[in-house]
Amino acid sequence: MLFTDRLFKKVEPVWSSYLDHPFVKGIGEGTVDEDKFIHYMRQDYVYLIEYSRVFAIGSAKAKDLKTMTIFANLLHGTMNYEMDLHREYAAKIGISNEELEATGPSSTMTAYTSYMISQAQLGGVENSIAAVLACAWSYSFIGKELARWPGALDHELYGNWVRMYSSDEFAKIAEDCKELINDITKDKPEDELKALEDIVLRTSYFEYMFWDMAENISTWPVKELAR
Numbered sequence: 001m002l003f004t005d006r007l008f009k010k011v012e013p014v015w016s017s018y019l020d021h022p023f024v025k026g027i028g029e030g031t032v033d034e035d036k037f038i039h040y041m042r043q044d045y046v047y048l049i050e051y052s053r054v055f056a057i058g059s060a061k062a063k064d065l066k067t068m069t070i071f072a073n074l075l076h077g078t079m080n081y082e083m084d085l086h087r088e089y090a091a092k093i094g095i096s097n098e099e100l101e102a103t104g105p106s107s108t109m110t111a112y113t114s115y116m117i118s119q120a121q122l123g124g125v126e127n128s129i130a131a132v133l134a135c136a137w138s139y140s141f142i143g144k145e146l147a148r149w150p151g152a153l154d155h156e157l158y159g160n161w162v163r164m165y166s167s168d169e170f171a172k173i174a175e176d177c178k179e180l181i182n183d184i185t186k187d188k189p190e191d192e193l194k195a196l197e198d199i200v201l202r203t204s205y206f207e208y209m210f211w212d213m214a215e216n217i218s219t220w221p222v223k224e225l226a227r
C-alpha cells in the first residue's frame with residue numbers, strides 16, 4: 001500500500017468535515033460574507049509567507065536534486081502565482097500589497113505556521129515533506145469538490161479561488177508532494193512512519209482551525225490588544 005493511501009485513510013474524516021464547514025461551503029455556494037473572506041485572504045497571505053520558509057528548509061535539507069528542485073519550484077510557485085491570487089483580490093477591494101504583507105498574524109495562523117516550521121527544522125527533509133503535504137493536497141481535494149458545485153467556478157468573487165485550487169496545476173503540486181512522501185518513506189520503520197503520519201494529521205486539524213478562524217474573523221482572545 002502506498003504511504004499516501006494510509007495517510008488518506010487517517011485524515012479522510014477530517015478532510016470530509018472541511019466540506020461541511022460553513023466557510024468552505026460558503027465559498028462553494030458563493031454566499032460567504034466579504035468581511036470573512038477578506039480576513040481569510042489577509043491571514044492566508046501571511047500564512048503563505050511563513051509556509052514558504054518550510055519549502056526553503058526542505059530544499060536546504062534535501063538529499064537529492066529531484067527533491068531540492070521540487071521544493072524550489074514550490075517556493076517559486078507559491079510566492080509568484082498563488083500569492084498573486086491574494087494580491088488580485090486585495091487590489092479589487094483597495095488593499096495594497098504593503099498593507100497585505102503588514103497583516104497582523106492571528107493566533108491560529110501563528111500556531112499553524114510555527115508548528116510547521118518547528119517540525120521542518122527538527123527533523124530531516126521527510127519532516128518538511130510531511131509538514132506541507134496536507135496543505136497542498138487538501139486544497140486540491142477541496143477545489144476539485146467545489147468545482148462540481150453549481151455556479152462555483154463562475155462566481156463573480158469566489159470563482160477565481162475555486163478555479164485556482166481545482167486547476168490541474170494545483171493537482172500536479174499535490175501529486176508532486178505525494179510522490180515525495182511515498183519515495184522517502186519506502187524503507188522507513190513503523191515508528192518513523194507514525195511520526196510523519198502525526199504531522200499530517202495535526203496539520204489537517206490546523207487546516208480545520210484555519211477555516212474556523214476565517215468563519216469567526218478571529219485574531220486573539222482580547223481583540224483590542226490584537227494588532
Ligand SMILES: Cc1ncc(C[n+]2csc(CCO)c2C)c(N)n1
Nearest residue numbers: 044047077078082135136139173210
Ligand atoms: C491555510 C492554507 N492551507 C493550504 C493552502 C494551499 N497551499 C498552500 S502552499 C500550496 C502549494 C503551492 O503554492 C498550496 C496549494 C493555503 N493557501 N492556505
